[in-house]
Amino acid sequence: MKAILALEDGTIFHGESFGMAGEVIGEIVFNTGMTGYQEVLTNPSCYGQIVTMTYPLVGNYGINGDEVGLLKPQVKGLVVRELCNTPSNWRTSETLNEYLKRNNIIGIQGIDTRALTKHLRDKGTMKGIISTKADFKFEDKVIEIKKYEIKNPVQFVSTKEIKHYKGDGYKIALMDLGAKNNVVESLINRNCEVYVFPSSTKADEILKVDPHGIVISNGPGNPKDCTDTINTIKKLMGSIPILGISLGHQLIALANGGDTKKLKMGHRGSNYPVKDVQKGLTYITSQNHGYTVLEESLDKNKMEISHININDNTVEGIRYKDIPVFTVQFYPETFPGPADTAHIFDEFLEMIKKTKEGEVLNA
DSSP: OEEEEEETTSOEEEEEEEESOSEEEEEEEEEOOSSOHHHHHHOGGGTTEEEEEOSSEEOTTOEEHHHHTTOOOOOSEEEOSEEOSSOOOTTEEEOHHHHHHHTTOEEEESSOHHHHHHHHHHHOOEEEEEEOOTTOOHHHHHHHHHHOOOOSTHHHHSOSSOEEEOOSSOEEEEEOSSOOHHHHHHHHTTTOEEEEEOTTOOHHHHHTTOOSEEEEOOOOSOGGGOHHHHHHHHHHOSSSOEEEETHHHHHHHHHTTOOEEEEEEEEEEEEEEEEETTTTEEEEEEEEEEEEEOGGGSOTTTEEEEEEETTTOOEEEEEESSSSEEEESSBTTOSSSOOTTTHHHHHHHHHHHHHHTTOOTTO
8 A cells, every 4th residue: 555754844755554554643753773673663752753764674573572562562653664574583473564553553664764864864853644545635734744742741651550569679669751661670680679650650659668769761752841750850859869761861950950952853773872971981872862951051060971972972971969869861771772881770779779878979
């Protein structure tokens, strides 16, 4: 079936549909990962987006049921150059086409994704539509496309109830703003007892479980829309160690007087180079975000930049000098991507240990 991808500026690409037929509007972004399309599709940070995979062949290892599990796709649409319908992987349970069709997700293939990516890189992320309707006319949809907004997406991807995972180690409270499952698994694998809280949970309720540490997770959308969460974070900061990841990194900065802005094209992929300023080491990281913390907005008496993005010098990590808090913009739990920064969780647990023993913060 023929399909059309139309951007809000009138740029149109013609291709073939896969997955569900129909029509969908979303924010058009691109992801530079060569693999990991399963994780991209189910990442809550992709809520409301139509994702373009820059790698030309997608679906070649199918869908692995063990890895995807019961996770629900969060994207509104998928754009690829070439879809593979004959995957080769002994763990494959279904093709990508079958998976999208089962989950009512629209896909389009056969377009020049290199040209689309260059257009988004030059003009910036924009809204668009995928349609399989034979009578589609852009002029009939342009107003609807331009008016499209992803309003408060965190509330749609956060857990609706408190979850508890038993463990023999430190007790960690995870504020779920759209947390990837791998965040929980990374903590459980380190023997932590984990409480997962909905994004709307108040500080008093989180503190009732008497956590040794708190993690503010990744999630979708504009951090400045999360005003209630920012106020909750302000009440949580103090003597309890806190780790912020991606959206959590941005919200903690806002809670401490910092500022954020939308990036022209965002950072989405599993191959972003990040430098640890203190160690002088460079890591390859997995990222998925459209906003960044502004360096000039940070109070250097209270905060210090720990990591920077080598591509554009944006802030990738912050350590807070007077409170046991540090944050990173990238995904330390990876998946998809290399495990270069998995040690971030170990550093967090070490901070908890030092805080309990009354040692110097961030020593």
